[in-house]
Structure formats: C-alpha cells, structure tokens
Amino acid sequence: MAEAALRKPIQLGSERTFEQDPKYAIRLLVDIAIKALSPAVNDPTTAVQALDQIEDLLIRLGRRRLEIGAYHDGAGKLRLLVAFPAWDDFLRLAFDEIRIYGATSVQVMRRMSALLSELLSIMPEERRPALRSWQERLRSTIERTFHDKQDVQDASDEDRQGLGSSRRITSVKSH
Numbered sequence: 459m460a461e462a463a464l465r466k467p468i469q470l471g472s473e474r475t476f477e478q479d480p481k482y483a484i485r486l487l488v489d490i491a492i493k494a495l496s497p498a499v500n501d502p503t504t505a506v507q508a509l510d511q512i513e514d515l516l517i518r519l520g521r522r523r524l525e526i527g528a529y530h531d532g533a534g535k536l537r538l539l540v541a542f543p544a545w546d547d548f549l550r551l552a553f554d555e556i557r558i559y560g561a562t563s564v565q566v567m568r569r570m571s572a573l574l575s576e577l578l579s580i581m582p583e584e585r586r587p588a589l590r591s592w593q594e595r596l597r598s599t600i601e602r603t604f605h606d607k608q609d610v611q612d613a614s615d616e617d618r619q620g621l622g623s624s625r626r627i628t629s630v631k632s633h
Contacts, residue, residue: 480515480519480543480548481543481551484512484515484548484551484552485551487508487512488508488512488551488552488555488556490504490505490508491504491508491509491555491556491559492555492556492559492560494508495559495560495563495566496559502560502565502566502620503565503620505560505563505565505566506565506566506569506619506620508556509566509569510569510618512573513573515552516548516573516577517577517580517581519545520577520581520582521581524542524543524544524545526540526542527542545585546588549588553570553592553595553596556570557570557595557596557599561599561600562603563620564609564612565620567596567599567600567620568612568613568614568615568616568617568620569617569618569620570596571593571596571614571615571616571617572616572618572620574592574593574596575616576618577589578593600613
C-alpha cells in the first residue's frame, strides 16, 4: 500500500514538457538563437527574437521560489533531496552560448545588455548578484571582441531590438 501511494503522484511520459522542465524551453530557444548566429545563416534578428522569449521565461522563473527539493517529514527531519535547477543554472543556459556565438554581433550584444538591465530592474534582490555577474561577463566579452572604442560603445548600448538609434530619449516634458 505505501509503495502504491508513493508511485501515484509520479507520472512518466515519452517527451519532456515546458511545464515540467523550464530548462527545456530555454534550451530550445537558445538552439534557435545559436543556429541563427551560425555563419551559414547569419540572422541576428532571429537571435534577438529568441532573446525576447528567453527574457519572458526568465522573468517568470525569477519571480518564483526556485530553492526547492528538500522534503522533510512531520518531525522536520530531512527525508529526500531532489535536484532542481537554481537561478544560476537558468542564467548560464540562457546566456552563455548566445553570448559566445553572438559576440561579434552588435545587435545581439545590445539586446543582451537590455535584457540584463531589465531583469536587474524588476527581479528581487536575491536574484541581482548573479545578474550583475552576467552583466560583467557581457561587458568583458564586448571589450574583448571589439577593438575600436566606438564599436565597443555601440555594442554596449542597451537596445531591446538591438538595432541602435541615433536619437536618444532622455526625458519627457509635459506642456
């Protein structure tokens, strides 16, 4: 009887699902982005669109309690540990390969800068140190990749579309 009760909440399936494995959804989007950044395709706009979707997933994940997996009995004694991905795992998956394959794309670097800034502005404080670390890694990648001072500046500008703009909106005045 105890074994049957233990097995009841466990469901097995033939394929991974986004609901059960958010890393799977991010992995698929990263694959789309890095394929788009391959020399054969060279489509940074598609990579930027993948980053748009990755941002949405990271916002959803970053607002959730991810520190799960420790199960205690009624007396508080630890009985089971299940490994679940942590915030850092999601960030590494989301950013590492796109940062490397997109390092020479000003458009991708701009979009990644904007994505990190957006996450920093809305995530709870406990998520921010990892985001700051990724900002530093991105900055380092840009400085290492682009040798011209203006190219470094252009690649560092935050831009959600990655396209750049010669006009900057600094403030809105009401009349």
